Amino acid sequence: MNEINQMERDPLYVVSPSYISPKTKRFGKVLVWSAFFLMATIGIIQILYNLEKISFGFKNWRPLLYSYILWAIAIGYSRVLIYGEKGKRNLFIFPAVMFIISIVIFPMLFGLYISFTDWNLSSLDGRKFNGLDNFYQMVSDPYYWNSLKNMVYYILAVLVEFAIAFLLALLLNSQIKGRKFFRVVFLIPLMLSPVAVSWMVGKSMLEQRFGPVANFARWLGWETPTFFSSPEIARLTMMCMDAWTFIPLMIIMLLAGLQALPKEVLEAAKVDGANKWTMFKNIIFPIMLPVSLTTLVIRIIFKLKLADIIIIVTAGGPGGATDSVTSFIVREYRDRSNVGYGTLLSFVYLILIIIFMTVLIRFVNRWLQRAA
């Protein structure tokens, strides 16, 4: 064990004084265990109190949280006491790891349990374990599959956004005056809160009687411009609104890639007499491939979380045509208080995302290796 550790040296190698007295080590261990027992005692008291076995206890679980934090600090401190310099190095990642474990892993485990229960907040029964019933309900729930189908459309729209963003990034990278101005302006939509965008664009500009976009559409010859009544147009409208906010992100990432292009190659191609299109097709696009794919992956990650504007503008309507998975699950929580079922749906969604992202990233990596 020791040999392995010495073989893979840290990039930043520290020669540390290795002797730590056994007394200090023992103190470190005692510290952790006593903090742990404090936490366990508080936990047991609280469980017994909630089961009404004993008459004293706390109003809520907060004390357990405090003792948990104390325990975490004790672990961190004891690392230093027991392992010395090496323990201090562990302290760099320790807080972040502990934080994520406490806020993600614990609730997720609890959520996994909820997802196999029948738990409706509006009924008085409380939660009941019901095995795979939720799962069968999901399989026969047309609205859930519909929302998954919508997500496929939403994700495909990313390709169009990418094309627009690439064009704008290329133009921004060319010899133009006032680049600073354009860059700031193009950034602005990304800064706006989706909630504000929902009202500014979704509710007011697309208002069918006197919104400016509706007026413009009428002027173009569309007699009755309605943006949210037919399923296809409603979905398209949501895509456009989401694209409007997120194209800036793609522009910025692609522009960063374009600015890092090797100048000599471009110059050499120009000297050889390549025209713009061949230069783009044979030089710029292949070199930009890694950046492009990263941009696409990041954009898809954001797209998978799409919800705010849908919840506020259409609430999934008409007939679920604009529903994203998230907005559908939220309605399951809020309108039907169907907690157990909603949680199962979200976990199935998470599993689908993990599979999809794994395949996507593997595919991207393979493509990059072949291109290189």
Add this chain to the structure above:
Amino acid sequence: MQNNLTEKIFIYSVLLIWTFICLFPIYWTATTSFKTAASVTQGLLIPWLDFEPAWKGWKNLGLSPDTIFTESNPREEFLARFFNTALISSCASGLAVIMGSFAAYGLSRFNYKFGFMRNPDISFFFLSQLILPPVVLALPVLVLYRELDLLDTHIGMILIYTLTVLPIVIWIMRDQFNAVPIELEEAALVDGATVWGSFFKIVLPIVLPGIASAFILCLILCWNEYFLAALITSTDAKTMPVMVASQISSQSIKWWNMAAISLALCFPLIVAAIFLERYIVKGMAAGAIKG
């Protein structure tokens, strides 16, 4: 030469059209906040020319010139929400930047081993949190918070927001630390500094711009976050997006009111975009180049 000119015209017209698309919604909202009911329903566009601007929306918010010094309940409410949002997002971003920088530094400088997990696995563990959709966490956290009495508190909001932005900080800062030459710290260590000492005295000043851009990016994301805030907060810790959203869904929408309030929600960030563009872009571009 002819060719060059058409190209120039093409470039500038596309750029200007996109500029128009970016700015028109903001222009429309800004002018709407000064409209009266009649000018709203006619869809008038240009102030003074088409319609006479009035302080309609801002008066209701208590921020117009004649109401600014008088008592106003909407303004109290608005300022309370504004303060909540500012407090929560800055604390969460601060916390995320501190923890994230430590973690990123550790990952770029030392080899760790936790059971089967080594550095690449730990990095992946952090970054995979980015993929996690908020809806998966929302309900379990909601129940957990109710048990811990953290619902509708600032602390609860700060913790969950820290979680959502932490992976982004780690992602940005890892590149920043990798770009700092290790020799600098080695020299400091030879001179007798401790690991943490060399981190604070030598590395931190170098990556400060990177930290600033990570912080600003987190601030923006937290400021705009709606989904989790809508679930967790109700009165005390309610943030601005939640307030605006609840006004949108209430039946009697007063256009000038909504316009004023939406604009107020966006205004700080528009200002940030104008003055801090360099940092924001740097933060977002950090991941792209590495590829």
